Amino acid sequence: MPDALKWDTRLTVMLNGVAVTPIDSFNPTFNVPVQPLHSLEADNVAHIVQPQAFTFTMAVKAIGTAAATLTTMALNSTAFTIAVQEAKGNDWTFNSIAFNDCYITSVATTIVIDGVPTTTFNCVCLQAVPALPG
Numbered sequence: 022m023p024d025a026l027k028w029d030t031r032l033t034v035m036l037n038g039v040a041v042t043p044i045d046s047f048n049p050t051f052n053v054p055v056q057p058l059h060s061l062e063a064d065n066v067a068h069i070v071q072p073q074a075f076t077f078t079m080a081v082k083a084i085g086t087a088a089a090t091l092t093t094m095a096l097n098s099t100a101f102t103i104a105v106q107e108a109k110g111n112d113w114t115f116n117s118i119a120f121n122d123c124y125i126t127s128v129a130t131t132i133v134i135d136g137v138p139t140t141t142f143n144c145v146c147l148q149a150v151p152a153l154p155g
Contacts, residue, residue, distance in 0.1 A: 023030070025147075031042040031043050031044065031105075032047050032079075032103055032104070032105060033103070033104055033105075034079075034091065034101055034102075034103060034150045035101060035102040035103070036090075036099070036101050036102075039086060041090055041101070042081050042087035042090070042091070043081070044079045044080070044103070045079075045080045045082060045139065046078075046079065046080040047077060047078075047079050047103075048077060048078045048079075049075065049076075049077040050075070050076050050077065051073070051074075051075055052073065052074040052075070052076070052128065053070070053073050054071040054072075055068050055069070055070055055071070055072075056068060056069045056071060059134075062105045064137040073151050074145070075097060075137060075143065075145070075146045075147075076126075076143070076145050076146070077103075077120075077143075077144050077146060078138050078141060078142070078143050078144070079103075079141070079142050079144065080140065080142075081139070081140055081142070082137045082138070082140075083130055083137070083138040083139060083140040084137055084138075085130075087094035088130070089100055090130070090141060091125065092111060092128055092140075094129055095124075095126075095127075095142070096127060098124060099124075100101060100121075100122050100123065100124060101124075102119065102121050102122075102123065103119075103120035103121060103123060103146070104119060104120075119148075119149070119150040120146045120148070120149050120150075121146070121147070121148040121149075121150065122147035122148050123144050123145070123146045123147070124144060124147075124148065125142050125144050126143050126145055127142070127143040128141070128142055128143075129141045129153050132135070135149050138146070
């Protein structure tokens with residue numbers, strides 16, 4: 022049996038090369054819309070590729086100053102980067118990944134009675150650069 026993954030690395034919000042907070046959950050959505058083009062003679066004779074969009078939702082624990090820092094970044098439209106923060110090991114699919122020019126578009130906090138509150142951030146990324154292992 023292969024060894025279980027240790028997950029010693031994690032995604033982190035970076036601002037000017039400094040880690041702001043680790044990310045608890047990350048849900049990306051890539052949208053590459055294609056519109057079929059029709060003519061009077063036939064259907065689907067060509068296609069038009071519309072602009073790509075990459076959005077994501079991330080959740081962080083609302084403890085310390087992390088949620089406040091990210092909320093201030095949202096209010097000021099401050100660009101940030103999502104990067105892999107590696108403690109030890111090599112257990113991610115990508116060698117490295119860079120989500121650059123990210124902006125927070127909305128913020129929501131979930132308050133729970135018996136645990137740590139979580140803040141969810143909806144974001145847009147203007148540049149994603151993956152590097153596959155090899």
